[in-house]
Amino acid sequence: MSGLAGDWLAPPRRTGRALPFMEMAAVLVSLLAALxxxxxxxxxxxxxxxxxxxxxxxxxxxxxxxxxxxxxxxxxxxxxxxxxxxxxxxxxxxxxxxxxxxxxxxxxxxxxxxxxxxxxxxxxxxxxxxxxxxxxxxxxxxxxxxxxxxxxxxxxxxxxxxxxxxxxxxxxxxxxxxxxxxxxxxxxxxxxxxxxxxxxxxxxxxxxxxxxxxxxxxxxxxxxxxxxxxxxxxxxxxxxxxxxxxxxxxxxxxxRYSRVGSGVARRPKPACLGKxxxxxxxxxxxxxxxxxxxxxxxxxxxxxxxGLAIWRLDEIVPTLAQTAILAFAGGVLTTAMAVPMAWLSNRAPSRLQHGLEKLNYVIGSLPGIVVALALVTIAVRVVQPLYQTMATILLAYGLMFLPRALISLRASIAQAPIELEQAASALGRGPAQALFATTIRLAAPGAAAGTAMAALGIVNELTATQMLAPLGTHTLAMRFWSFSGEIDYASAAPYAAIMVAISLPFTGWLHVQSKRMAGE
Missing domain, CATH: 1.10.3720.10 (MetI-like)
Structure with a gap:
């Protein structure tokens, strides 16, 4: 969401030539996001x-x-x-x-x-x-x-x-x-x-x-x-x-909040709190x-x-496995959906790209219940075989968490020199081969970060998962909600503890990244 807050009004600047297949993919993702x-x-x-x-x-x-x-x-x-x-x-x-x-x-x-x-x-x-x-x-x-x-x-x-x-x-x-x-x-x-x-x-x-x-x-x-x-x-x-x-x-x-010069490259003297x-x-x-x-x-x-009675491993282990599968698959899909828009944002920005990108941010800000309600109704009335399938719930995750992956990918692609793509093309590589051999490989850390952030959101997601999950699917959030809804707070506690334990490393990573971006 920081991308939405940071450049909503930023004018696009063209730096390269758009690849037709990337433009088509970005339009397709945006049409899905508009659903x-x-x-x-x-x-x-x-x-x-x-x-x-x-x-x-x-x-x-x-x-x-x-x-x-x-x-x-x-x-x-x-x-x-x-x-x-x-x-x-x-x-x-x-x-x-x-x-x-x-x-x-x-x-x-x-x-x-x-x-x-x-x-x-x-x-x-x-x-x-x-x-x-x-x-x-x-x-x-x-x-x-x-x-x-x-x-x-x-x-x-x-x-x-x-x-x-x-x-x-x-x-x-x-x-x-x-x-x-x-x-x-x-x-x-x-x-x-x-x-x-x-x-x-x-x-x-x-x-x-x-x-x-x-x-x-x-x-x-x-x-x-x-x-x-x-x-x-x-x-x-x-x-x-x-x-x-x-x-x-x-x-x-x-x-304007920026300066032309670099300013003073030193840490300010801490204010004395005294008494x-x-x-x-x-x-x-x-x-x-x-x-x-x-x-x-x-x-x-x-x-x-x-005590030990609430650690029902026959329920906890399958639930943890299903949550991990959904988080990993949803995170990878979300990052893949973000690649075309992130590439266009850096390599071939235009008014169309600028508008499509903002549409993705707007849809990503909508509540999960609205996204799930739309996909449930479309699946029931138009494509009945997709109702309560992995495809529907993964698509919902992709639409909901696309901004998280887009922000990370956009920053990583910006750090990959466009000259490498041009050199690969000059050596006989096709546009897609040049793209994946250079920029996509160099942007791998940003893609991993975006996948991780989307996966974290999926682990803690509740409303859309409840509405769209296939029959027999149980996530940590769903199990927690089921037990807590029955006022069985003790049985809900292991699932709460596992969700917190999974999320803590990501918060530490966010804190480190925040300091690193500030030059510390």
């Missing part, structure tokens, strides 16, 4: 204006709109405050243990939001409604803001703040007038990512009994099997996603304890309570 939105529009058309209006303009939709709006309006600013404060304390001050604490500020990404909610609700059963939804959402998603803000703070030229301080501005004035404006892009991009996650999240809000569009769509789907009511709710949710994206683009603006060091450290530790301590302690408590 969810086209499906929603087609269902609204076939339902008719009067029926659609009756389903949309009703008190229940207004209630869901208020709930979802309040959730986004309250949770996103709180996450911005928490993330900015944590990033500044761990990157710009002499806070004790700040290097270790910076990793702990990223680690909550390893805990799926529905596992976080499971931990809180099993610890405090009365913690429900909007307050619980906002609190757990902030604790689950603030790292999406922390990462870009911390990276931006590392790259700031210390001469700017030093000059402002020399002119007589206080430290708070320097932060407000010099540092904070330069965090605008990072804050807007991270806020967009969090807002889209809030719109698409399902399990978290079911646990705390807070109704949103996503929970209502799932309820409607289960009662009417992709009936018009579920589709109309999905159409409102799609509009909400597009509104959030447009608002982020408007808030980001088109101001406030201990209170600041306590605040950081409190956030970490709430976002990591609560789920870890809760999962550990249920594991201890269940």
């Amino acid at each position: 969810p939105v086209l499906f929603v529009g087609w269902m609204a058309w076939t339902t008719g204006w009067r029926s659609s209006a009756a389903l949309i303009f009703r008190p229940r939709v207004g209630e869901l709109l208020v709930n979802t709006g309040l959730l986004v309006i309250l949770a996103v600013p709180l996450a911005m405050v928490v993330s900015t404060a944590l990033a500044w304390l761990t990157e710009c001050t002499d806070l004790p243990g700040r290097r270790v604490l910076s990793w702990f500020c990223v680690a909550p990404l390893a805990v799926p939001a529905f596992v976080q909610s499971y931990a809180w609700i099993s610890l405090c059963p009365r913690f429900q409604g909007l307050p619980a939804a906002v609190t757990i959402s902030v604790l689950s998603y603030f790292p999406f803001l922390y990462l870009p803000v911390a990276a931006s703070l590392r790259r700031l030229d210390p001469a700017l703040s030093e000059t402002a301080a020399a002119l007589g501005l206080s430290p708070w004035a320097v932060f407000a007038r010099v540092t904070f404006p330069q965090l605008r892009l990072a804050l807007c991009g991270g806020a967009l990512l969090i807002a889209l996650h809030l719109l698409s999240e399902f399990g978290l809000y079911v646990f705390v009994r807070f109704d949103t569009f996503t929970t209502a769509i799932v309820d409607q789907y289960q009662s009417s099997f992709a009936g018009p009511a579920a589709t109309m709710l999905a159409s409102v949710l799609v509009i909400c996603c597009l509104v959030v994206i447009v608002l982020e683009a408007a808030a980001r603006g088109d101001a 406030t060091a201990i209170p600041c450290l306590a605040c950081v530790c409190a956030v970490i304890a709430l976002s990591l301590g609560v789920p870890f302690v809760t999962i550990g408590r249920w594991l201890a309570a269940g």
Whole structure:
């Protein structure tokens, strides 16, 4: 999603000649990506204006709109405050243990939001409604803001703040007038990512009994099997996603945030916290304890309570194997779908390519329930043999996680010199042979990273997997959801622990990559 936040308005620059087969592949992937939105529009058309209006303009939709709006309006600013404060304390001050604490500020990404909610609700059963939804959402998603803000703070030229301080501005004035404006892009991009996650999240809000569009769509789907009511709710949710994206683009603006020169190549002197060091450290530790301590302690408590009896290896091993197969196959497919667009973005950008790429980002930001609802209906009504098959669920994963692979691949292909492709062609290689012998091979690390990021998303995906998985398929998330839905928290604990254990190395990798990109 950072690609969406970073270059939505960037004008394309042509650097090479497009290969016809790459253009055709990019168009085909984009047409597949457009299926969810086209499906929603087609269902609204076939339902008719009067029926659609009756389903949309009703008190229940207004209630869901208020709930979802309040959730986004309250949770996103709180996450911005928490993330900015944590990033500044761990990157710009002499806070004790700040290097270790910076990793702990990223680690909550390893805990799926529905596992976080499971931990809180099993610890405090009365913690429900909007307050619980906002609190757990902030604790689950603030790292999406922390990462870009911390990276931006590392790259700031210390001469700017030093000059402002020399002119007589206080430290708070320097932060407000010099540092904070330069965090605008990072804050807007991270806020967009969090807002889209809030719109698409399902399990978290079911646990705390807070109704949103996503929970209502799932309820409607289960009662009417992709009936018009579920589709109309999905159409409102799609509009909400597009509104959030447009608002982020408007808030980001088109101001310039880069310099022609390289600036000062040195780390800024950490701000001295003095007597406030201990209170600041306590605040950081409190956030970490709430976002990591609560789920870890809760999962550990249920594991201890269940003992060896809850480790049903005859269920856990096949479930882990099926999850790994889906994650690997989905990750590879997603990366393969991203190759044509990533190559065109670097080698032959155009207005068509620019528009298609943004379409992929928009569709990738839609909730999994909307993507699954579209594919279920298309499979049932048009291609019945594909209903509840591996092909359908893998396609859903590809559409949902395409931006993750696209961002990684685009960066890697940009680092592969185009002259190598040209030299291979001059030596008699065909266009496809030259491409795969040079650029694709050099972009292999980025492809691996994109595959890993998509696979991580698939491991923790719930709603689309529940709707599309073939009969007999069980993933870690599905097993966890099944046991927790039966209030059997002890039996759900092993699956929660395994999902967290799988995700932790990826969060560490993200943290290392963030520091590496900042030149550390």
